[in-house]
Amino acid sequence: MMAGGTKKRNPSDYNARIAATLGCPPALVRLPSPPPPSGPAAVPITWETPFALDHQHLDSYGKCGLRFLYTYLLGLGGRRDETPYMRMHNAVAETVRWLDRNFDAGRAEPEGFGEAFAAAWTEHGPVDHGHAEAYRTIADEMLRFLLGLRDEEGRLPPEAMSLAVAGGSVLSRAHDVVRNADGRLVVRRVATRKAPSALLKEIEYIVLDAAAEATFGEPVVVEAVHLTGGSRLPVEIPPKKRDELRAAVVAHMSGIGAGLFAPSVGSRCPRCPHHFACPGLPGGSAVVRRPLAWGR
Structure with a gap:
């Protein structure tokens, strides 16, 4: 008896008879490994307007290059029902x-x-x-x-700014510019939404920081104002995260300029308005005839 009370069974007499009729097993042939996936084919882009984007475009491209192409460059974004x-x-x-x-x-x-x-x-x-x-x-x-x-001293006019990156421009806007009593320059962006939980991961604020330093020629203090929930928060980006976000801005602008729009397959796909066309692309090139950004 085996453990647990199970009776050990002897091999069937038929096993040897069946094995004698099968002959030698065939030799295994190892198939070649599939080739590594190739990168996305470049889509030729002709810019009849300045190559200028903003943080929302870069966020979209970072999440899915193909959706960015469909939505912004081909103008197939559609319109959501507004609640x-x-x-x-x-x-x-x-x-x-x-x-x-x-x-x-x-x-x-x-x-x-x-x-x-x-x-x-x-x-x-x-x-x-x-x-x-x-x-x-x-x-x-x-x-x-x-x-x-805004009931404070040292207020300066709002500033539309531009950051030169990879042959194009990333536009930003400081809704509030304030010279503090201690001499520091504060730049703020105002959003109507609620503050995101991961504020330091937002490309929006590294673009604001870099564009403001380039515009004013001095380090700035970045603040984020969100009207839903009534919050005003400093955006103090650690040096390592700052370098990471700036590199992402350069990579996104370089990829868009080179016509590289790789799809990003994931849980968002079923909710994408281009889901049933993805990953197909029409032949030919894309022409951008109207400005996509205006420093909002």
Whole structure:
């Protein structure tokens, strides 16, 4: 008896009879290893407008080069259905742009702010929604938080900036530029969304940091303002992470300039609007005729 009470069985008498009819086993032939996967074929890109992108384009390219090509260079991004919450953010973002255009160093709230917000709300906000007033209250609170931050000395006009990279430009914008009492120059970006959990991994802020240093000719203090949740956070990027992000910016711009758009297969694919066309590419080259970035 074997352990566990199982009876040991003798081999069947038929095993030897069957084996005698089979003959010698065939020799195994080892198949050659498959060739290593080749890199993506380059897509010729003709730029009839300056080769200028922003951090959102670089983020998209870093996640999936092929989706970037479809969405931005071929213009096949489509348009999402906008929820009332998204439309509220659109109205707030339009008001932030108005504040940029109507900068007043002496007043955090420029003359005409109320009318500008009302016009932005009428055009972009969820005015036809059942909870429109509640959304408008939230939008007003977001903008009041921003105006409260701007009640300070040393404010300078917002600055549109450009960073020369790999034969092109990466555009950025400092919504707030402030000369502190201690002489340091602070540059801020304002976003209507909530602050991401991994702020230091965002290409947006390394682009802002590098572009601001190139524009102003001195080191700057980078801050991130997020109106949802009302946060103002310093972005202190460690030297090693700074080098890593700057290298990513150069690599992304170089890849786009060379027409390299490798797909990135993963869990995002089923939600991609180009899922059923991927990884196919039309023949010929792509022509970029309109500016893709404007330093938003």
